[in-house]
Amino acid sequence: MIVEAASATACEPSDEREVTARTLPQILGKWWVAFAASALFVVCGHLLIKAGLNGLAPLPADIGFAARVLHPVFDLQVVMGLCIYLMGTVCWMRAVSQKEISFLYPLSSINFVLIAAASMVLLQEVISIRRIGGIALVVLGMFLMNKKAGSGGA
Numbered sequence: 397m398i399v400e401a402a403s404a405t406a407c408e409p410s411d412e413r414e415v416t417a418r419t420l421p422q423i424l425g426k427w428w429v430a431f432a433a434s435a436l437f438v439v440c441g442h443l444l445i446k447a448g449l450n451g452l453a454p455l456p457a458d459i460g461f462a463a464r465v466l467h468p469v470f471d472l473q474v475v476m477g478l479c480i481y482l483m484g485t486v487c488w489m490r491a492v493s494q495k496e497i498s499f500l501y502p503l504s505s506i507n508f509v510l511i512a513a514a515s516m517v518l519l520q521e522v523i524s525i526r527r528i529g530g531i532a533l534v535v536l537g538m539f540l541m542n543k544k545a546g547s548g549g550a
Contacts, residue, residue, distance in 0.1 A: 427494040431503065434487035439510045441481030443518060448473030450519070502541045505534045 423429060448471040455467055468474050491500055508531045515521040 425494075427491045427500075430487045430491035430494070431500060434484045434491055435504065435507055435510065437480050437484030437487060439484075439507055439514060441477045441479075441484055442511060443514055444473050444477030444480060446477075446515070446519060448475075448477060499542060502538045505538045508534055 449468055451473065452468055452471060455464060512523050512527070512531055516523055
């Protein structure tokens with residue numbers, strides 16, 4: 397009896413790990429998780445690229461075209477931003493493989509909101525009222541495109 401109780405207790409953690417091991421791929425396999433990860437990676441990647449470009453040292457005027465083109469490509473922040481952006485692209489591919497692109501693409505306008513907010517906070521960019529209005533219209537369009545039609549709708 398004591399042996400049975402001890403073995404049952406010893407098995408509980410592995411059962412819990414087994415449930416987690418099964419549910420984690422199920423959660424990660426959802427289109428909305430892939431979409432959210434894509435949005436976060438893409439926005440972070442763009443912000444890192446912009447920060448890297450902002451921090452580039454100026455080049456002498458007599459430097460060649462190839463050096464001028466390659467200069468930003470070898471900046472660490474730019475490279476990290478490109479890698480993170482690539483991760484976002486992989487997540488986007490996962491989301492698109494599970495859901496219609498005509499549904500997902502308008503949802504990606506959330507990136508406008510995230511970029512504007514993050515660039516204000518992290519890059520001290522000034523966002524005009526006109527730009528905020530434009531972003532709001534894009535988001536409104538996103539909601540209208542993805543709103544389910546009622547009984548009288550098209």
